[in-house]
Amino acid sequence: MTKVESATHTVNSAAREPGEQVRVAVWAQDPITLTGLTGMLLGTADVFVAADPFPADVDVLVFAVDRVTPEVLASMSKAASESAAPAVLVARQLERTVLLRVVECRVVAVLHRGVATGERLAEAIRVVAEGGGVLPANLLGELLRQVENLNHEVLEPRGLNSAGFTSREIGVLRLLAEGWDSEEIGKKLCYSERTVKNVIHAMTSRLKLRNRPQLVAHCVRTGVI
Missing domain, CATH: 1.10.10.10 (Winged helix-like DNA-binding domain superfamily/Winged helix DNA-binding domain)
Structure with a gap:
């Protein structure tokens, strides 16, 4: 089991037009978390929150969970099939065994739930919308190891x-x-x-x-x- 650390590594960010709103869809396991995240983002001037959790025309998807269970993965896969948007995952912890599956669902940014303030979440959304990524150092290292193993054991x-x-x-x-x-x-x-x-x-x-x-x-x- 991999704890999601608060330190992040950001890659491949490109500029967006000044003042351009980022359209965001939010999905959470429970209504309280959904209401809290939505409230955080509604107070951000350059973020627009869509009412539908899985619309096809948003710029970024946001998932908020304690753990990535099979049920959560099913919801994330459904979203990935209906929208081409990249995703931000707010989680307390991630199992190493589901890391590649999460990436397959277009997750390019991960935040720890304990430090996911409105400001940090909004910044992660902006980075993702601009084509970048935000990953804790431990997850980035683990992901690279898994990709290397996949290449060595399956592809080669x-x-x-x-x-x-x-x-x-x-x-x-x-x-x-x-x-x-x-x-x-x-x-x-x-x-x-x-x-x-x-x-x-x-x-x-x-x-x-x-x-x-x-x-x-x-x-x-x-x-x-």
Whole structure:
């Protein structure tokens, strides 16, 4: 079990327009916590609190819990499926075993409930809305260890990288991005032209993309190549 520490590590923050409101949706396990958090945020000039706990058009989701139970994870997963917004988690403690699951629900900031004042919560929301993250140092270290273990124990034995692509796919993608056609890629990598076409088709189908330009654009945008 990992206690959520109060010290935080902030990453990747970008500027928002001055005076621009951040639309926030709040979810809590009990009505008292929900009322308290909502009241805190209503007094913040640049934060707008939506009435619906899981709307699709908010900038940030806020979850407030004592512990991340299976029921809480189910609610967080539901929110992640209905909204593309990143999330702030206010919790008293986190089990190490659910840390990656929490991240899968787009949680990029974690605050300890005991120190989650209105000012600190509002600041975390602003950072998240700007594309940043706020994680206690102990959680950040644990998360990196779990990602390393995932890569070593699950992805590498299957020839995959952390983005879910094989080394062969990465090789094809890099040449495709340089404008090479299937025949040229095949000669360069010692594959048949048919193999190259099958590799490209498998990637476009898996990612639900229509063509090669979309595939290259997606992989460049997401940092795969």
